[in-house]
Structure formats: structure tokens, C-alpha cells
Amino acid sequence: MLTKRIKVYGIVQGVGFRPTVARHAASCNIRGSVSNYGPYVEIVCAGEDKDVERFIDLIRHEPPKRAAILKMDIKDTDRDAGDTFEIVESEKTKGEIFVSPDIAICDECLAELFDKSNRRYLHPFINCTCCGPRLTILDSLPYDRCRTSMNEFEMCPECSREYYSPETRRYDAQPVCCNDCGPEVFILDDAQNRRGRDAITYTRKVISEGGVAAIKGIGGFHLACDATNEAAVRRLRELKNRPAKPFAVMMRSKETVEQNCYIEAYQEEILEGHQKPIILLVKKEGSRLAPSIAPSNPKVGVMLPYAPIQSLIFDYDDGIKMPDMLVMTSGNLSGLPICRDDDDARREIASYCDTILTHNRKIRIRADDSVMDFHNGKPYMVRRSRGYAPLPFMLSREFKGMVTAYGGELKNTFCIANGSLMYPSSYIGDLTDLKGKNALVESAARMETLLEVEPSAVVCDLHPSYNSSLAAMERGLPVIKVQHHYAHILSCMAENDYDKEVIGIALDGTGYGTDGSIWGGEILRCDLNGFDRLASIRPFLHTGGDIASREGFRIAISMLIDIYGDEAEEKINALGLIRKGAYKTYKAMHDGKINSAVSTSCGRLFDAVSAILGIRYESSFEGEAATALQFAAMEYKGDAKDTGVELIDGDVIATDKIVRFISDQKIKGEDVNCLAYCFHKMLAEGVSSMAIAKAGDTKVFCLSGGCYQNTLLLDMTQKILTSRGYKVLIHSMVPPNDGGIALGQAYYGINKINTEDI
Ligand code: ZN
Ligand code: ZN
Ligand code: FE
Numbered sequence: 001m002l003t004k005r006i007k008v009y010g011i012v013q014g015v016g017f018r019p020t021v022a023r024h025a026a027s028c029n030i031r032g033s034v035s036n037y038g039p040y041v042e043i044v045c046a047g048e049d050k051d052v053e054r055f056i057d058l059i060r061h062e063p064p065k066r067a068a069i070l071k072m073d074i075k076d077t078d079r080d081a082g083d084t085f086e087i088v089e090s091e092k093t094k095g096e097i098f099v100s101p102d103i104a105i106c107d108e109c110l111a112e113l114f115d116k117s118n119r120r121y122l123h124p125f126i127n128c129t130c131c132g133p134r135l136t137i138l139d140s141l142p143y144d145r146c147r148t149s150m151n152e153f154e155m156c157p158e159c160s161r162e163y164y165s166p167e168t169r170r171y172d173a174q175p176v177c178c179n180d181c182g183p184e185v186f187i188l189d190d191a192q193n194r195r196g197r198d199a200i201t202y203t204r205k206v207i208s209e210g211g212v213a214a215i216k217g218i219g220g221f222h223l224a225c226d227a228t229n230e231a232a233v234r235r236l237r238e239l240k241n242r243p244a245k246p247f248a249v250m251m252r253s254k255e256t257v258e259q260n261c262y263i264e265a266y267q268e269e270i271l272e273g274h275q276k277p278i279i280l281l282v283k284k285e286g287s288r289l290a291p292s293i294a295p296s297n298p299k300v301g302v303m304l305p306y307a308p309i310q311s312l313i314f315d316y317d318d319g320i321k322m323p324d325m326l327v328m329t330s331g332n333l334s335g336l337p338i339c340r341d342d343d344d345a346r347r348e349i350a351s352y353c354d355t356i357l358t359h360n361r362k363i364r365i366r367a368d369d370s371v372m373d374f375h376n377g378k379p380y381m382v383r384r385s386r387g388y389a390p391l392p393f394m395l396s397r398e399f400k401g402m403v404t405a406y407g408g409e410l411k412n413t414f415c416i417a418n419g420s421l422m423y424p425s426s427y428i429g430d431l432t433d434l435k436g437k438n439a440l441v442e443s444a445a446r447m448e449t450l451l452e453v454e455p456s457a458v459v460c461d462l463h464p465s466y467n468s469s470l471a472a473m474e475r476g477l478p479v480i481k482v483q484h485h486y487a488h489i490l491s492c493m494a495e496n497d498y499d500k501e502v503i504g505i506a507l508d509g510t511g512y513g514t515d516g517s518i519w520g521g522e523i524l525r526c527d528l529n530g531f532d533r534l535a536s537i538r539p540f541l542h543t544g545g546d547i548a549s550r551e552g553f554r555i556a557i558s559m560l561i562d563i564y565g566d567e568a569e570e571k572i573n574a575l576g577l578i579r580k581g582a583y584k585t586y587k588a589m590h591d592g593k594i595n596s597a598v599s600t601s602c603g604r605l606f607d608a609v610s611a612i613l614g615i616r617y618e619s620s621f622e623g624e625a626a627t628a629l630q631f632a633a634m635e636y637k638g639d640a641k642d643t644g645v646e647l648i649d650g651d652v653i654a655t656d657k658i659v660r661f662i663s664d665q666k667i668k669g670e671d672v673n674c675l676a677y678c679f680h681k682m683l684a685e686g687v688s689s690m691a692i693a694k695a696g697d698t699k700v701f702c703l704s705g706g707c708y709q710n711t712l713l714l715d716m717t718q719k720i721l722t723s724r725g726y727k728v729l730i731h732s733m734v735p736p737n738d739g740g741i742a743l744g745q746a747y748y749g750i751n752k753i754n755t756e757d758i
Contacts, residue, residue, distance in 0.1 A: 004046075018034045022085055030055045087172070122317065148175065148364075159189045333348050370388055390426065406444070437467040492704040517599065534651070539600060607625040643661055
């Protein structure tokens with residue numbers, strides 16, 4: 001006879017771990033107990049030696065589908081295992097805590113949802129032990145119903161029976177409910193008070209007739225309309241004042257996706273997986289998607305329904321014929337945090353839609369949809385949120401203590417470090433106004449409570465007036481500041497669990513430099529303790545202040561004035577960048593340095609080249625001109641021309657010479673796609689040669705920053721460096737853009753409190 005005490009660490013809460021253990025115990029004749037302790041699940045087991053071994057083996061190799069075991073700690077014990085196997089109600093303890101992300105509806109629940117004989121037929125909140133909301137309904141740990149927003153709904157006797165019976169699929173499923181006892185959907189502020197099925201039918205009717213409906217899902221509201229109806233999509237664009245930024249599309253099934261997009265096996269796995277992010281796929285010619293979904297973009301963001309209510313919008317028993325593709329865009333004011341309650345929706349999105357389908361299960365934490373691109377057959381995250389946050393990254397290096405890092409200003413996320421565990425948050429959004437800042441402050445406080453973290457310091461960007469920095473400084477804790485591009489590189493190091501010196505290539509939009517100028521095209525020597533700026537792209541005059549981030553042609557003009565001197569007017573006119581006669585005004589602004597700053601922003605360089613090539617003169621959303629330049633380059637099927645341009649000039653990458661070459665060739669009438677490709681190639685070669693020239697004995701390179709969302713630029717840089725024998729670290733599950741910097745800040749902060757007195 002053996003008695004063992006096992007502690008299992010990882011995602012073991014809210015994934016049906018305890019019932020699975022109980023089933024394994026029954027099949028192995030094991031006596032004992034299993035209980036949740038927040039940081040871990042504890043099992044006491046007693047039985048014949050071989051049974052105990054088999055039992056442990058089963059836990060290790062056949063855990064519940066959604067669990068992720070990080071560590072099992074097994075010891076002999078003399079504790080009394082009792083006569084049966086019991087699931088002990090949760091006790092609360094402190095420590096390393098894992099919170100499960102929300103899990104998309106599973107196949108079994110989906111089958112029941114459309115099974116007329118099932119008592120949850122068409123129930124908009126169906127879920128089970130291995131699917132349903134988690135993080136978004138959680139108040140505190142351990143994960144039990146009374147500490148979620150399901151606490152308000154008392155289980156009916158039938159649900160209660162399932163909840164307490166280990167042999168059912170809903171044993172210990174905290175959000176379990178049914179048509180009799182669960183939350184209810186209804187139309188918000190509706191004179192006719194449509195609820196339940198009337199509300200669903202009404203919403204379907206609105207959408208099928210070309211209208212726009214807001215729908216409350218798992219982590220917030222979406223705005224939905226028929227994605228095959230050009231007029232409907234255009235109307236939504238007008239309502240949202242969003243002329244061109246691509247809309248994500250929810251498709252009814254994998255078959256619909258296959259009809260409309262090219263999809264590889266590795267993408268299919270993620271499309272149908274339990275996280276259900278939006279994945280970027282190349283559209284097929286002949287796709288039935290309305291042209292306005294993602295104008296001038298070869299790709300479209302696609303996801304499958306992940307909340308039961310979304311499945312019901314596609315399929316219901318009311319005879320309404322629905323489209324098989326719906327726009328599903330975040331219900332928010334442009335860039336701001338997604339709306340999560342009825343008041344948010346009334347205030348912010350009521351004017352964008354014809355009806356609002358809401359429900360009375362509260363969302364505690366927002367979780368916008370995750371967005372994933374791919375690079376070399378692997379995920380390449382654009383936005384890490386629902387389904388992934390707040391899964392931690394575990395660093396090998398041992399740290400003690402806790403810090404909270406507040407991230408950047410755009411695409412904000414925060415990150416909590418608790419010892420060697422780093423918890424990047426779900427997506428907050430842009431912090432350009434107070435709503436964003438408040439959402440950050442509130443979410444960070446909630447996550448700290450959930451994870452039982454009391455930070456001894458906060459970490460933020462060097463920028464003095466970022467709302468994220470202000471939020472951090474208002475905490476009244478010691479503040480650790482991290483330069484923006486150094487944080488990008490640290491983020492890539494953290495994701496790759498790397499803690500030694502690297503040469504960082506940060507190609508980015510803009511960030512505050514240590515000299516007060518705007519940085520964004522940087523070669524940095526970095527380790528955990530600090531960085532040296534080794535080189536950058538050629539500084540240029542960033543004219544027009546913030547407006548210039550949308551108006552690439554202004555930067556182009558300013559660059560060309562510096563590059564061509566006396567010939568500038570002629571060249572600028574030849575490139576058709578401005579109206580005839582307007583040159584004097586721009587020249588005066590340039591010479592007077594009116595509203596301008598010195599900048600090495602790589603993002604703005606892309607915008608300028610996009611304007612010079614006549615691809616986009618300005619952007620209606622962040623990155624529009626730059627991505628259009630990338631798409632043009634990807635159209636080109638030839639090799640890069642031998643340009644003969646000297647790409648390095650001392651400590652600067654000669655981006656001015658690149659721009660001159662591109663402009664000269666454009667004026668000569670060279671093919672635009674070819675030049676777009678050449679620009680990418682020259683830039684990749686320029687930064688790589690500079691980085692190599694400066695690397696010394698360092699053999700590891702790190703690529704990060706928003707411009708590396710451009711997978712062509714990424715691929716070119718990576719290939720040059722690896723072909724020269726260097727190791728290249730890149731992102732995968734953490735975005736290279738500003739959504740990733742909180743992780744880098746947290747890495748720096750936790751190291752600092754472990755190495756210095758703060
Ligand atoms: Zn399920
Ligand atoms: Zn019920
Ligand atoms: Fe950045």
C-alpha cells in the first residue's frame with residue numbers, strides 16, 4: 001500500500017481537472033481526495049503500489065483537454081486518505097496562480113445546442129467542464145461559481161444534479177446553466193421588450209435585412225452585419241467613420257472559410273482550436289466577401305463562432321435565411337477599449353447600430369479577440385487577448401518579488417510579473433483618452449487581486465506624458481522607466497526565455513528616446529540590466545507633429561528637401577506629391593522646423609516611401625500606408641535589383657540614400673512593385689549589415705518593433721542574419737508591436753528589483 005501527496009501546477013482550475021482526477025481515481029481503485037488551492041491542485045491518493053503508479057501516469061498523460069500541467073510535485077505522506085475518493089471544496093491560499101483564459105464552445109456542447117431532444121436546445125449560454133467563459137466572469141480565485149458573475153444565477157435542480165455528479169460532462173463546471181436557470185438575452189432598451197428567442201430572431205432579422213446589430217459575447221460587444229452585403233458593410237463603415245481599416249469576419253463553418261480563403265493545415269488547427277483567434281488568411285478570387293471588408297488587402301481576418309450566442313445568430317429555428325459570413329468588429333469607439341456593459345454600449349455604440357442584443361451575465365474583464373498572422377508556418381501574433389491572456393510565460397531564471405508593468409500608449413496591454421512568471425494581460429486598447437486609461441487602471445487592479453499580487457514597484461515607458469506612464473506613476477510606488485525600443489527587444493527576449501546579451505534590431509513606429517528625440521529605427525546592444533544605442537537609421541525631420549503619423553507625404557517632402565537640396569522642388573513635383581505651386585509653403589515649414597522633431601522612426605520612413613511611390617499619400621488608420629507598401633512589394637515576383645547603394649554611413653543606416661534611389665527610379669518610371677520590394681530589401685540589408693558591424697562577439701540577434709509585423713521585412717532580415725551564421729530570436733505568441741512591450745518592461749522591472757535596492 002502507498003499513500004502519496006501530489007501537487008499539480010499549471011492551468012488546472014476551471015478546466016475540469018478535479019473531476020478528471022476523480023474519474024482516474026475510480027478507474028484505479030484509489031482512495032483519497034483532490035482539492036483546488038489556487039496556485040495548484042492537491043491530490044492525496046492511497047492504493048496498491050501499481051494502482052497508484054497507474055493513477056499518476058493517467059494524470060500526467062490524460063489530463064483534461066484544456067489543462068496545461070507545468071509541474072507535478074509528488075511526495076510520500078502519512079495523511080489519512082479515507083475510505084473513498086472525494087473532491088474537497090476549495091480552500092484559499094496564496095501563491096503562484098494560474099487563471100484559465102476563456103474557452104470556445106466545444107464540439108459536444110455545439111452538438112447539444114442544435115439537438116432538439118436536448119434540454120439545452122438553442123440555449124445561448126450552454127457550456128461544460130471543458131468550454132465556456134473563465135477569465136471574463138471571474139471575481140477572484142479559486143475558480144468556483146460563487147466567485148464568478150454566475151453567482152447571481154441559482155442552478156435549477158437538474159443543472160445542480162449535473163454539477164455535482166462526476167459522471168456528467170458538467171460536473172464542477174462553474175458557469176453551468178440551462179434555459180430554466182441561466183442568464184437571458186434581450187434587446188437593450190426595447191419598447192417591445194423582446195427577450196430570449198424573440199430577441200435572437202429579431203437580431204437575425206436585422207442582420208439578414210442588411211442592418212447592423214451589436215451583440216454581447218464573451219469579452220465584450222461586437223458590431224455585426226452581413227459580410228456578403230456590400231451596402232451593409234459600407235453603411236457600417238460610414239456609421240463607424242472607418243473608411244478602410246479591415247473588418248474581421250466570423251464565418252459559419254470551416255467549409256465557409258475554405259470556400260473563401262486559402263488555408264493551410266497548421267492554420268486550420270488554430271481556426272478550429274479552442275482559443276478561436278482571428279487568423280489572417282489570403283482571400284480567394286471569387287470569394288463572396290463584400291469588397292469593402294478589407295479593401296486593397298490580400299488578406300482577411302477570419303474566425304469561427306466561439307460563443308453559443310454567435311452560433312445561434314448563424315443557425316436558429318425561425319426560418320430566417322442568414323448569411324454564412326458576418327462582420328464581427330469590436331464594439332468600441334475607434335481604437336478604444338471594447339464595450340463590456342450596457343451603459344458602455346448605450347454611450348458608445350448605440351449610434352453605430354440598429355439594435356443591441358445583450359444579456360445579463362456580467363463581463364468582469366474585457367477580452368477583445370486575439371489576432372494572429374503566420375510566419376514560416378508558425379503563429380505570429382498581432383494581438384494577444386481572448387483565449388490566450390492571461391496564460392503566463394515562465395522564465396528559467398529565478399526571480400523573487402512582484403512588479404506591474406503598464407505598457408505603451410497604443411494597443412495597450414499591461415503585464416504582471418510574479419517571480420519568474422510573467423502574465424501579459426488581455427488587450428486594453430489605445431489610451432488616447434481617459435476611458436482607455438481608466439480601463440487600464442481598473443483591469444490592472446483586478447488582475448493583481450486575482451493573482452494575489454502586491455507589486456513593490458511599477459514599470460512604465462520613458463515617455464513623460466503617456467497615459468500608461470501617468471497611471472503607473474499615480475500608484476505611489478517606486479517607478480522604473482524603460483526606454484520604448486529597449487522594452488520591445490526585452491519582450492522578444494522574454495518570450496524566447498533568453499537572458500544574455502543580444503543585438504536588438506527594433507524597427508518601430510515611434511517611441512521616446514533617451515535624448516528626447518523620437519526613435520524608431522534602432523540597433524541596440526541589450527542585456528537585462530540596460531542597453532547601448534549602437535546605431536539608428538538616418539535621423540530626419542518629422543514634420544507636422546502627430547498629424548504626420550497619418551500624412552506620410554509630409555514626411556516624404558521634408559526628406560526629399562534634405563536629400564535633393566536645390567533640385568527638391570523639381571523632384572517633388574515629378575513625384576506628384578503636392579499641387580503645383582504648393583512647394584514654397586512646405587519648404588518654409590521645413591526650414592522653420594515648424595511643429596517638427598528629429599526622428600529615426602522606421603514606421604514613418606515606410607509611410608514616406610509609400611507616398612513617394614504613389615501607393616498611399618496618407619493613412620486613415622495606423623499602418624495603412626506601410627502595409628500597402630508591403631503588399632505592393634509582395635506582388636513583385638522578381639529579384640531585387642543590384643542597386644549599388646552604400647547602405648552604411650558610420651553610425652547611421654543610410655536610409656536617405658535608399659529614399660533617393662527609390663525616388664530617382666520612380667521618376668525614371670520603374671515599376672512600383674519592384675521598387676517597393678527593393679526598398680524592403682535595402683532596408684533589411686542596411687539594418688542587418690549595421691547590426692553585424694556593431695555586434696562584436698555577440699552572436700544572438702533579436703527582432704522586434706511594430707515594423708516587424710511586416711513579415712516580408714522580417715523574413716528578409718532573418719534570412720540575411722541566419723545565412724551569416726547568427727542566431728535570430730523573433731516573436732511568435734507575443735506581438736512585435738506595442739501590444740508586446742509590457743512583457744519587456746516587466747522583465748526589466750523584475751530583474752531590477754532582484755539586483756538593486758528599489
Ligand atoms: Zn462544452
Ligand atoms: Zn438549469
Ligand atoms: Fe513601439
